[in-house]
Amino acid sequence: EVQLVESGGGLVQPGGSLRLSCAASGFTFSSYWMHWVRQAPGKGLVWVSCIKSDGSSTSYADSVKGRFTISRDNAKNTLYLQMNSLRAEDTAVYYCARDRDLSSWGQGTLVTVSS
Amino acid sequence: QSVLTQPPSVSAAPGQKVTISCSGSSSSFRNNYVYWYQQLPGTAPKLLIYDNNKRPSGIPDRFSGSKSGTSATLGITGLQTGDEADYYCGTWDSRLSVVVFGGGTKLTVL
Numbered sequence: 001e002v003q004l005v006e007s008g009g010g011l012v013q014p015g016g017s018l019r020l021s022c023a024a025s026g027f028t029f030s031s032y033w034m035h036w037v038r039q040a041p042g043k044g045l046v047w048v049s050c051i052k053s054d055g056s057s058t059s060y061a062d063s064v065k066g067r068f069t070i071s072r073d074n075a076k077n078t079l080y081l082q083m084n085s086l087r088a089e090d091t092a093v094y095y096c097a098r099d100r101d102l103s104s105w106g107q108g109t110l111v112t113v114s115s
Numbered sequence: 116q117s118v119l120t121q122p123p124s125v126s127a128a129p130g131q132k133v134t135i136s137c138s139g140s141s142s143s144f145r146n147n148y149v150y151w152y153q154q155l156p157g158t159a160p161k162l163l164i165y166d167n168n169k170r171p172s173g174i175p176d177r178f179s180g181s182k183s184g185t186s187a188t189l190g191i192t193g194l195q196t197g198d199e200a201d202y203y204c205g206t207w208d209s210r211l212s213v214v215v216f217g218g219g220t221k222l223t224v225l
Contacts, residue, residue, distance in 0.1 A: 037160075037216075044201075044203065044216065044217075044219040045152070045160060045203050045219065046216065047205075047214035047216060050212060052212075059211070059212040061213070095160070100207040101148070101150050101162060101166070102152070102160075102162060102205065102214070103165065103171065104162075105160055105161065106159065107159050108159055
């Protein structure tokens, strides 16, 4: 069974940093593109970033470019999102998802940016 | 990055059929597959339709998808109260390696 478990969310002050993790199991992690998607409270889904199966290619939404960095450790079956210079508008539940069709999702981790 | 357009809400009675539209003006929408996701209240999204019209295993055939040109449609027949959820369309632009979602449609089963 495919499982994705996010962690690392919490309360952080504006301008601060946070690193999210997504632990994968039940499939060959190193064979799949992976994504981060976020959802602000009461709002819709917003794609954040993705990374190729071997980590050689990454892509970002304009709203996070230059502030967020996606990475992966295929030996540890783990996806990461390093978030710097956080803003109030980054407050959201962050989901990791698998493959080009986002066929499997984690349960999400809440990031709150507030003073 | 382009945005896909969905109606904010739709409603229908139990047992009836409903359709949710998704339109996109960019060439990436025309040239790439459309996906549909269901998000039940308080839960993570779930893939409902992939590659325009295919259902993952476990998704009942009450759910269907189609695409023509710059628009796609999700159809749900035999509506149940358990279908009340937010529905999102999305597309993966393989050339730019980005994902674009629609704004979401809230389905109410009256």
